Amino acid sequence: MILITGGTGLIGSQLARMLVERGEEPVLFDVAPDMAAVKPIAGKVKIVRGDLANWSEVFNTVKEFKVKSIYHLGGMLSLPSDANPWAAYRVNANGTMHVLEAARLFDVERIVFTSTIATYARGAETPMRIDEATVQRPENMYGVTKLFCELLGRFYHKKFNLDFRAVRYPTVIGPGAKTKHMTQYLAWMIEYSIQNKPFEVWVEEDTMVPCIYYKDAARALLMLHDAPSQEIKTRVYTLAGITLTAGEFAETVRRHIPSAKITFKPDPEVVKMMGKGFSYIDDSPARNEWGWRTTYDLDKMIKDFQRSLEQR
Numbered sequence: 342m343i344l345i346t347g348g349t350g351l352i353g354s355q356l357a358r359m360l361v362e363r364g365e366e367p368v369l370f371d372v373a374p375d376m377a378a379v380k381p382i383a384g385k386v387k388i389v390r391g392d393l394a395n396w397s398e399v400f401n402t403v404k405e406f407k408v409k410s411i412y413h414l415g416g417m418l419s420l421p422s423d424a425n426p427w428a429a430y431r432v433n434a435n436g437t438m439h440v441l442e443a444a445r446l447f448d449v450e451r452i453v454f455t456s457t458i459a460t461y462a463r464g465a466e467t468p469m470r471i472d473e474a475t476v477q478r479p480e481n482m483y484g485v486t487k488l489f490c491e492l493l494g495r496f497y498h499k500k501f502n503l504d505f506r507a508v509r510y511p512t513v514i515g516p517g518a519k520t521k522h523m524t525q526y527l528a529w530m531i532e533y534s535i536q537n538k539p540f541e542v543w544v545e546e547d548t549m550v551p552c553i554y555y556k557d558a559a560r561a562l563l564m565l566h567d568a569p570s571q572e573i574k575t576r577v578y579t580l581a582g583i584t585l586t587a588g589e590f591a592e593t594v595r596r597h598i599p600s601a602k603i604t605f606k607p608d609p610e611v612v613k614m615m616g617k618g619f620s621y622i623d624d625s626p627a628r629n630e631w632g633w634r635t636t637y638d639l640d641k642m643i644k645d646f647q648r649s650l651e652q653r
């Protein structure tokens with residue numbers, strides 16, 4: 342059996358759809374299940390309402406469903422984590438400890454975890470470049486908890502031989518995301534414009550943020566999960582996606598949706614946390630070890646986004 346924590350979220354529900362297409366019947370564990378997100382696959386998934394911060398709910402689920410693979414996506418995103426670091430500690434840090442312990446005790450064969458390039462963020466004055474040698478020294482609570490989880494997973498692999506693997510996503514863009522996080526403005530530039538609503542961007546026009554479409558993001562998890570163990574050397578893989586400034590992104594949206602009303606009003610708090618963003622990400626370990634490639638460029642992304650919103 343396959344378990345997805347955060348299984349009714351933006352990426353989790355897409356991953357669930359892909360697993361159902363493969364003939365699986367995944368268990369979706371979520372503290373606030375969004376039934377609308379999984380409506381098309383209702384009946385083909387099992388929904389468990391549970392809190393990652395509550396170890397017994399995690400243990401019970403893993404034991405009851407005889408889980409063999411866990412995709413661990415549940416957690417609090419960037420802005421909510423900084424607004425309530427105590428909750429982020431319980432959910433992201435402790436919650437991941439619970440997932441790893443459940444995996445160890447109940448013989449789970451593989452765990453795929455979703456980390457973030459926010460584990461690098463330092464509010465730098467110039468856009469950062471990321472490769473395997475870049476120091477991870479996050480200054481926001483989200484990045485701090487995610488880096489802890491990466492390291493904890495590596496420790497469980499070394500100490501208990503648990504098959505832990507992870508990706509570090511750039512910003513993931515998709516329709517219908519509800520949780521506001523630092524770089525959510527990219528998806529909302531598209532979504533508000535399609536809905537003919539004005540949108541105010543909270544970073545400066547020259548902020549560079551790499552992004553990836555949610556369908557690619559979910560596909561990466563399947564590819565990483567399925568990669569043979571002998572190919573897994575780096576274990577935690579940064580994914581690159583497409584890198585544009587917020588201004589260039591807005592221009593592309595305007596080209597597709599000429600009625601778009603996008604303006605910029607930087608929020609000093611977010612600007613302080615994000616700095617100028619990221620200019621380059623080396624994702625060659627993912628490419629070389631398990632054949633990673635993105636399939637959605639920005640034009641294809643915006644078209645698919647429009648189609649998906651129309652279908653809702």
Ligand SMILES: NC(=O)c1ccc[n+]([C@@H]2O[C@H](COP(=O)([O-])OP(=O)(O)OC[C@H]3O[C@@H](n4cnc5c(N)ncnc54)[C@H](O)[C@@H]3O)[C@@H](O)[C@H]2O)c1
Nearest residue numbers: 347350351352371372392393414415416455457510512513
């Ligand atoms: N969206 C992005 O840009 C992005 C970027 C980097 C990494 N990630 C990571 O990818 C994962 C999925 O992100 P997403 O965009 O689908 O976010 P999302 O907010 O749509 O989904 C997260 C899900 O986790 C659930 N959740 C929150 N607290 C929980 C708890 N205590 N117990 C159980 N479930 C809980 C939420 O209800 C939600 O359904 C997250 O771990 C996130 O940190 C996302």
